[in-house]
Amino acid sequence: MKIRIIRYTLMAIVLGLVIYLALGYGQRSFEAWCPFGGVESLWGLFTAGEFNCALGALNLSMMVAVLILALVAKKSFCGWACPIGFVGEIFGRIGNKIFRKKTHPGPRLNNILKLVRYPLLAIFLYLTYNAAELIYRGYDPYYLIFSGFGHGSLGMVSYIVLGVMTIGAFLIPMFFCRYLCPLGAVLDPFSRVGLAKVTRDEQSCTDCGLCQVSCPHDIPVQNRLKVRDRDCTNCLECIEACPEDGVLSLRANL
Amino acid sequence: MKLPKILIPLLVIATLMGGYFLRNAFTQPTAVMTVGDGSGKMLEWIVDGVRCRGTSDFFISLFHGVDGINGITTYASEHKVVFTYDPDKITPQKIREIIEQDVLFNDGSRARVFTVMSLNN
Numbered sequence: 001m002k003i004r005i006i007r008y009t010l011m012a013i014v015l016g017l018v019i020y021l022a023l024g025y026g027q028r029s030f031e032a033w034c035p036f037g038g039v040e041s042l043w044g045l046f047t048a049g050e051f052n053c054a055l056g057a058l059n060l061s062m063m064v065a066v067l068i069l070a071l072v073a074k075k076s077f078c079g080w081a082c083p084i085g086f087v088g089e090i091f092g093r094i095g096n097k098i099f100r101k102k103t104h105p106g107p108r109l110n111n112i113l114k115l116v117r118y119p120l121l122a123i124f125l126y127l128t129y130n131a132a133e134l135i136y137r138g139y140d141p142y143y144l145i146f147s148g149f150g151h152g153s154l155g156m157v158s159y160i161v162l163g164v165m166t167i168g169a170f171l172i173p174m175f176f177c178r179y180l181c182p183l184g185a186v187l188d189p190f191s192r193v194g195l196a197k198v199t200r201d202e203q204s205c206t207d208c209g210l211c212q213v214s215c216p217h218d219i220p221v222q223n224r225l226k227v228r229d230r231d232c233t234n235c236l237e238c239i240e241a242c243p244e245d246g247v248l249s250l251r252a253n254l
Numbered sequence: 255m256k257l258p259k260i261l262i263p264l265l266v267i268a269t270l271m272g273g274y275f276l277r278n279a280f281t282q283p284t285a286v287m288t289v290g291d292g293s294g295k296m297l298e299w300i301v302d303g304v305r306c307r308g309t310s311d312f313f314i315s316l317f318h319g320v321d322g323i324n325g326i327t328t329y330a331s332e333h334k335v336v337f338t339y340d341p342d343k344i345t346p347q348k349i350r351e352i353i354e355q356d357v358l359f360n361d362g363s364r365a366r367v368f369t370v371m372s373l374n375n
Contacts, residue, residue, distance in 0.1 A: 003259055010263055014270075027300070032331040035273075050283055054306040056331020057280040058273070064280075065273035073265050080266040132307065196257055196265075234262050250257045 003236045007079070011086035018083050022146035030146045032056050035077070036183040038063025040136065043129035053134045070187045074194030078177060078184060079216075079233025084142050085177055089216055091166070092173025103171040104218060114178060114231070117185040124182055141165050141176060173216050178231065188230040196234065198227040199251040204244055211248060214241035226253065284330040285310035287317070292325035294338040297346055301335045301353060303368035304328050313368060316352055320344065333371070 322343030
């Protein structure tokens with residue numbers, strides 16, 4: 001519980017700062033902090049040496065910083081800082097109370113649906129690089145929410161997309177992060193090799209499964225010796241949930 | 255090697271701060287206009303309304319043919335504009351007047367699009 005308080009506090013601070021920027025305070029817009037903006041800017045920088053649309057140096061430096069973080073500590077940015085991840089997790093917890101996990105997809109379907117984000121990433125990057133415009137804005141919950149469906153949103157299409165994401169977040173925890181987030185897709189290969197990961201002591205484990213129940217991404221931690229799963233955000237909920245002392249721990253290993 | 259759990263939030267905070275302080279290493283403009291060798295006195299302003307590539311291009315278009323402007327570079331995400339100009343031909347006050355002029359829209363209406371927010375020079 002202690003770790004969750006720290007985590008939620010940090011995420012609430014980040015969310016508060018984003019809202020502060022979205023309200024027009026501060027020199028930079030909330031959009032300037034998004035690491036995915038760094039990915040969107042790459043083609044324009046390589047071909048013309050200029051940033052596309054509203055992207056800037058902070059997007060790029062945040063992208064580099066988050067990629068380095070993923071190599072060190074997997075997708076910790078997603079589990080400890082991303083405001084959309086935070087909102088998704090809160091919605092998912094509310095949904096769990098209402099539906100009691102009956103709406104979670106099984107492992108097979110879950111694994112298939114997780115692949116959706118890769119073609120989505122490819123399509124959005126292709127369209128963005130082709131048009132030199134931020135095409136993703138119209139589908140991006142971060143932009144749509146904090147800009148109040150601002151310039152670049154697609155009217156009814158954006159309302160439907162955000163509506164589906166909101167309903168999905170209640171039915172399946174981390175719905176957007178699991179299946180749709182393009183930044184998550186970029187981070188996946190880096191997360192796989194992330195140095196700091198949850199490790200399980202097989203001898204002392206009682207296979208109670210509480211670790212998987214507590215995991216926002218339904219990772220079957222009780223079947224892993226090292227949690228290399230690309231979705232692991234190092235939220236450490238599994239370690240907190242484990243009733244046995246020292247079975248799960250955070251360790252630095254390849 | 256066992257790691258303390260508190261390491262993760264510390265790494266995340268370091269990442270957010272590192273990303274912020276690293277930004278100067280990645281600074282690239284949004285749009286650039288240069289006349290001649292682009293030399294002259296420099297002027298750096300924060301301009302409300304310069305917020306993307308389109309508005310940057312439009313901002314620069316206000317100065318096409320204006321004598322004394324040797325270069326304009328915009329940084330949209332910071333709303334920053336850097337001028338190089340010939341002080342014998344144009345003054346900062348005149349540049350500001352051009353920026354803050356009312357612009358004619360397609361429907362015949364006129365409105366101010368850009369406003370100088372801060373003067374760093």
